[in-house]
Amino acid sequence: MDNDTFSILEDRIKKAVSHIEKLSTQNNGLVDENQQLQGRVAELEKSMKKVEKDTTRISEAVKDKIERLLNRIESFEKSVR
DSSP states (O other): OHHHHHHHHHHHHHHHHHHHHHHHHHHHHHHHHHHHHHHHHHHHHHHHHHHHHHHHOOOHHHHHHHHHHHHHHHHHHHHHO
């Protein structure tokens, strides 16, 4: 092999190493972003469970109140007859 061949090979290797370094940096950034997103998903899941629990509690309270009001209306209707 002559010097030109080695020079071409050296350039290709430098480009490959540079590309690998860029990909490695990009991968590290993606790993960090993934960890942040996983944390955010966990926070949102926790919030969602709280909202679901609160919604169930509120729905039950509204249902109970409506039942009491209906019972009062029924009692009133019976007293008017």
